[in-house]
Structure formats: structure tokens, C-alpha cells
Amino acid sequence: MSTPPKGIDALHFALPRLTLPIEDLAVARGIEPEKLRFGLGLECMAVCDIDEDVVTLAAEAAWNLIQREGLEPAELGRLYLGTESAVDAAKPSATYVMGILEKRLEAQYGPRALRHCDALDMTFACVGGVDALHNSLDWVGAGQDRKALVIAADVAKYAPGSPGEYTQGAGAVAMLVAENPRILAFEPEFGVAVESVSDFFKPRRSFVKTELLQQAAALLGQTLSDADAASLCASATEGFWGTPEQHIDQFLEHPIFDGPYSNDCYVARVREALDAYQEQSGKLVLRDWDAMVFHLPYAFQGRRMWAEIALELVRRAERLHEIEAAVGQTEDEVGGASYLAKLWSKTPHYKAYVKAYITPGERASQYIGNMYTASIFMALLSTLVDSRIQGLDISGRRIGFLSYGSGSKSKVFSGIVQPNYLEHLEGVRPFDHLESRTQIDFATYEKLHQRALTAPVSTPSGVGLASIGTEGVQLGYRSYDIA
Numbered sequence: 001m002s003t004p005p006k007g008i009d010a011l012h013f014a015l016p017r018l019t020l021p022i023e024d025l026a027v028a029r030g031i032e033p034e035k036l037r038f039g040l041g042l043e044c045m046a047v048c049d050i051d052e053d054v055v056t057l058a059a060e061a062a063w064n065l066i067q068r069e070g071l072e073p074a075e076l077g078r079l080y081l082g083t084e085s086a087v088d089a090a091k092p093s094a095t096y097v098m099g100i101l102e103k104r105l106e107a108q109y110g111p112r113a114l115r116h117c118d119a120l121d122m123t124f125a126c127v128g129g130v131d132a133l134h135n136s137l138d139w140v141g142a143g144q145d146r147k148a149l150v151i152a153a154d155v156a157k158y159a160p161g162s163p164g165e166y167t168q169g170a171g172a173v174a175m176l177v178a179e180n181p182r183i184l185a186f187e188p189e190f191g192v193a194v195e196s197v198s199d200f201f202k203p204r205r206s207f208v209k210t211e212l213l214q215q216a217a218a219l220l221g222q223t224l225s226d227a228d229a230a231s232l233c234a235s236a237t238e239g240f241w242g243t244p245e246q247h248i249d250q251f252l253e254h255p256i257f258d259g260p261y262s263n264d265c266y267v268a269r270v271r272e273a274l275d276a277y278q279e280q281s282g283k284l285v286l287r288d289w290d291a292m293v294f295h296l297p298y299a300f301q302g303r304r305m306w307a308e309i310a311l312e313l314v315r316r317a318e319r320l321h322e323i324e325a326a327v328g329q330t331e332d333e334v335g336g337a338s339y340l341a342k343l344w345s346k347t348p349h350y351k352a353y354v355k356a357y358i359t360p361g362e363r364a365s366q367y368i369g370n371m372y373t374a375s376i377f378m379a380l381l382s383t384l385v386d387s388r389i390q391g392l393d394i395s396g397r398r399i400g401f402l403s404y405g406s407g408s409k410s411k412v413f414s415g416i417v418q419p420n421y422l423e424h425l426e427g428v429r430p431f432d433h434l435e436s437r438t439q440i441d442f443a444t445y446e447k448l449h450q451r452a453l454t455a456p457v458s459t460p461s462g463v464g465l466a467s468i469g470t471e472g473v474q475l476g477y478r479s480y481d482i483a
Contacts, residue, residue, distance in 0.1 A: 006137050007181035007415055009147070010069045011381060013430055014060035015171045015368060017458040018047040019437040020445045025166055028442045036166055041299030041362060045369035046169045046437075047445060048155055049456045051464035054085040054172075055093050055480065058153035059100040060462045061174035065149070066101070068427060069176065073105055073113035075147050080136055082122045082129030082152045082373040084202070085253070087478055092121040097151065100463050100480050117149075125200060126295050127405025128152070129173075129373030134190055134411065136177045148177040154372030159254040160449060167298045169369020173377035182424045183384070184399070184415040191277025191412040193269045199262035200406035204249040209233050209241070212248060262406055266295075267305050269410035270402050274309065277412040286313050289414065290397035292357050293379035295404045299365040302379075302402070303354045307345040311337055326350070360386040367434045376403050381430060388422050389431070395419045 022042040026033040036042045048057075058081055065071070079101075081094040098119050105113040122132040129152025136148035153172030158164035210229040217224040224232075236242045278284060294302030314320055323340065324330050326349035331340045344350050361379035363386055365371075371378055380399065387394045395417050403411045438458040440448075447453050456464075460483050469477040 003141065004179040005181065005185035005416075006140050006177065006179055007185040007418075008175045008183045009178040009181040010065055010176035010424065011173070011183055011377075011384075012061055012065035012068060012428055013171065013173050013378065013381060013433075014057045014064060014153075014462075015430070015433055015437070016046045016048045016052050016057070017438055017461070018049055018440050018448075019044045019367070019434075020047050020440055020442070022166060024442045025445070029161060029165070031166065039300070040167075041366050042166060042369070043366045044439075045166070046171055046367075046371075047440060047448060048170050049458050049460075050448065050451070050453050051456050051460055051466075052170075053087060053465055053478075054083055054153050054155050054170075055087055055096040055100070055478070056463045056465060057155075057170060057172035058083070058093065058151045058174070059097045059480075061153065061172035062097060062101060062149060062151055063104055063462070065174040065176060066105075071147075071176070073109050073117070076114065076117045076149050077143075077146050078118040078120070078136060078139065078148045079114070080118075080120050080122060080132040080148060080150050082132035082150070083154050084123055084125050084128060084372055085154045086121055086123065088476075092119060094119040094121050094151075096478060096480065100482070103482055124409055125405035125407050126154075126297075126372045126375065127403050127409050127411060129377060130401070130403040130405075130411050133175065133177065134413075137186060140177055140179060145179070150175045150177050152371075152374040152377050154374055155253070156370040156372050157253040157449070159252075160446070162254070163259055164255070164257060167370045169365075169371050169375075171368055171371045171374050171378060173371075173374045173381060175377065182418055183421045184380070184417055186413060186415040187281065187398075189277055189281040189283075189413065191273040191275070191280060192409070193272030193276065194409045195265075195269065197261075197265050197406075197408045198258075199265045199408060200255050200257040202252070202255045204251055207248045207250065209243075209246055209248050213241070257406070263305065265406065265408045266301075266404045266410075267308060269404055269408050270305075270412065271309055271312070273410035273412040274313075274402070277414075281414075283414070284313075284317070285400060286310070286317060286319075288398060289357070289400040291360065291383055291394070292400045292402060293361040293376055293383055294358075294402045295376045296362065296365045296379055297370050297375070299362045302362070303358050304345070306354075306358065307341040307350060308338065311341045311344070323349075360390075364430050364434070373405075376401060378430070381428070384417070384421060384425060385428070385430060388425070393422075395421055 021044045023033040086093045122128045140146045151174045155170040213229045214224045326347045327343045360383040364382035466479045466481040
């Protein structure tokens with residue numbers, strides 16, 4: 001007896017209310033705007049207002065899906081959140097999301113309507129959402145009539161002036177995972193590749209408390225000896241200086257990263273996972289895939305790295321002569337595979353390939369920026385919705401997924417678009433939302449980035465961060481309001 005297919009039965013999203021044109025950021029940072037627009041495919045970035053965070057985005061995406069599908073709480077067996085922007089080091093952000101959903105469901109279903117729904121965060125940099133999906137597919141398949149709510153949500157934030165700043169973005173994509181899905185049925189093979197590397201990470205920055213006090217004194221024009229600093233720290237009993245440790249740990253949302261190295265890791269892990277996928281499935285990507293969606297740190301990441309990866313696939317298929325013909329030179333004549341891949345990527349031959357297989361998944365990313373765990377799923381939504389805009393029916397086509405998370409891991413897998421998929425995406429219109437956002441200027445962006453504002457820039461809607469506890473057993477606890 002064959003098992004029923006499993007996959008995405010419903011799909012929705014949430015994005016911040018604000019946006020910053022990438023040209024404004026480029027001019028302010030002394031970067032050539034055309035480099036970002038035409039080189040990386042960036043038009044603008046999504047920016048969170050002060051009452052928006054990963055929890056509000058995840059909760060909005062989930063609520064949009066629940067409302068559209070008319071889901072009842074008892075139907076949901078788990079709520080798994082893939083994120084690297086968790087708001088607490090112990091309490092899962094998924095529980096905050098669950099609490100918000102229960103508030104919204106309470107009028108109809110009573111208090112704690114999701115009390116029997118499992119909740120969990122899954123974190124592995126940008127691949128955590130894929131991990132949550134993969135895990136939930138296994139769980140759905142291990143029972144009968146099981147449904148999982150999988151959310152990928154993140155806020156990508158980099159240090160001002162860093163080479164990652166212009167890739168920033170934020171957003172969430174929610175998926176209902178079930179048997180006999182109406183939108184996309186995943187095939188069972190998942191190629192996986194993992195290696196422990198240091199391409200991108202968010203460590204605790206540690207500072208010696210006495211040295212911090214001496215630096216503070218210097219800012220006031222004073223000098224403090226080591227002995228006096230140690231004595232003052234030892235005598236403090238409250239607040240920042242009253243902590244018992246000799247060090248202060250600072251956690252920043254800004255990562256430490258090596259961009260070129262991270263790109264190399266991305267290519268290496270995807271290659272390894274792709275090989276595993278093809279070996280497991282017996283499918284050949286160049287022959288059997290009809291479209292591709294990537295994790296997109298910036299909109300053109302997929303197309304820029306694919307030439308190098310695809311070259312090896314073409315070689316194995318004994319079709320290298322096609323690329324050499326497009327370039328007009330042989331691999332030996334240009335000086336090796338990497339040079340041939342770069343030259344190929346500039347040809348009409350490669351650009352036509354990109355337009356057919358990759359471009360539909362890039363469209364939303366150009367106006368949002370990096371969504372970390374959610375970026376690959378927004379690429380999927382972009383591909384599906386773009387087919388409606390173009391008047392195409394892509395049901396029955398196979399979409400390949402090439403995911404990556406720093407640290408590092410790639411998962412490569414595929415799914416088949418289901419008949420009548422567009423009927424089940426009616427009203428799910430990310431491009432309409434992109435056009436309705438509030439545009440801010442660079443000065444406002446900087447204030448938001450520095451957390452220097454005390455009131456929202458835009459009109460709150462849906463769920464918003466109301467307060468963060470400041471004392472006692474509520475210190476640091478986040479409370480959310482529903483508009």
C-alpha cells in the first residue's frame with residue numbers, strides 16, 4: 001500500500017510595514033547604487049518598525065494562514081518555528097507566537113485553544129526553516145490526518161557600514177504541512193551536507209567589567225585605576241554593575257561573518273547536498289527540474305553561484321561543448337573551470353537559463369532583502385504567484401530547493417506543484433503588500449537601527465510588541481498587543 005504524498009497544503013506570509021529604497025542606503029554609505037541594483041538585484045529592503053520583531057511577523061503569517069483556511073485549533077498538532085532571531089535564549093519564540101494565536105482564537109474557542117499543540121524553535125542559521133519543514137514532514141507521515149504549522153521567520157540585521165548592511169530584510173512565511181497537499185507535494189529524498197565552519201555566527205561578546213568602568217570614566221574625562229575600578233565594581237549591588245560576574249556578555253543581532261568565505265561554503269555545501277540528492281533520487285537536476293528556488297542572502301545570489309555548480313553537472317552529462325560554444329572558447333583556452341563559469345554567466349545562453357528557471361523566485365527578494373530562514377520559502381511563494389501574474393499554469397512541474405545555513409549545512413530536495421494550486425493561493429498576494437508599505441528615509445532607518453525611537457513610525461496593525469519587562473521576575477519578558 002502506497003503512502004500518501006506530504007507537503008504544503010496552505011501558504012501565507014507577513015512582512016514589515018516599512019521599507020527603505022536601496023539607493024538611499026547606497027548614497028549614504030558611499031556605494032555605487034547600480035552595483036547593488038544591477039549587480040545584486042536589490043531595489044529596497046524591508047525594515048521593522050519598533051513594535052515589530054520575529055514574533056510579530058511569525059504570528060501574523062500564521063494568523064493569515066489560519067484565517068484564510070478556516071483552521072480549527074484541534075487540527076494542529078504542532079507549531080514549529082525556524083528562526084535565528086529568537087527573542088530569548090531559553091523560552092522558544094514559538095511559544096510567544098502560540099500565545100498570540102490563542103488570544104485571537106479565544107473568543108471562538110475559549111482560552112488556551114492550542115494547549116495540546118506541540119511548539120518548538122529550530123535554529124541552524126538560514127536553514128532552520130527547512131529543518132522545521134523536514135522534521136514536520138516526517139511527523140505528518142508517521143501518523144494519520146496530522147497537520148503541522150511550520151513558520152520560517154527572521155529579522156536580518158547587520159552592523160552599520162558593514163558589507164552585509166545592504167542585504168538586510170525581514171519577514172515570515174507560514175506553511176500548513178499535511179498529507180495530500182493542495183499546493184506542493186515534496187518528494188522523499190533530501191540530500192544533506194554538513195561541515196562545522198566559521199563563515200557566519202552570532203557570538204556573545206565578552207567584556208571585562210572593570211575595563212568597561214574605566215572606559216566609562218575616560219568618556220567623562222576622568223582616570224580610574226585598576227584598584228579603584230575593582231573596588232567600585234565589588235561594591236555595586238544593583239543594575240548593570242551589580243551582576244556577580246567579572247565579565248559582561250553582550251549579545252548583538254549583528255553577526256560576525258566572512259562574506260567571500262561564506263559564499264564558498266554555500267557553493268561547497270550545496271554541491272555536496274546536490275550530489276547526495278541525485279544519488280538518492282536517481283534524478284538529474286539538469287534534466288528533471290523545471291524551476292529552482294534558493295536561499296537568497298541577496299536576490300541574485302542563486303544565479304551568481306549556479307553557473308559554477310551547474311558547470312560540473314554539465315560536464316558529467318557530457319555537454320560541456322554547449323557551454324564552450326556559448327562562450328566561444330574552450331575551458332583550456334580560458335584558463336580553467338572557474339573562468340569558464342564566469343564567462344558563461346555573462347552569455348545570452350546562461351541569461352536565458354536564469355530567466356526560465358531562477359528569475360521568478362528572485363522577484364520578491366529584490367524588494368524585501370534577506371529573510372534568513374524564510375528567504376527560500378518566499379522564493380517559492382514568489383515563483384508560484386509569478387506564474388499567476390504571467391498567466392502560466394505550472395502544475396505538475398518539479399521545483400528544486402537549494403537551501404543553505406551558515407555554520408554550515410545545505411539541504412537539497414524537490415516538490416511537485418499540485419493541480420489547481422493557484423485556487424489555494426487566492427488572496428495570498430505578496431507583491432500587492434510590497435507596494436503598500438510605508439517608505440522611510442535614511443535618517444529614520446538609522447534611528448530604527450539604533451533603537452533610538454520610542455513610537456512607531458507607521459500605523460500599527462495586527463499584532464505588535466507592547467512592552468519588555470524592566471524589573472523583578474518580568475525583567476526582559478516580552479508582552480504583545482493585538483490591534
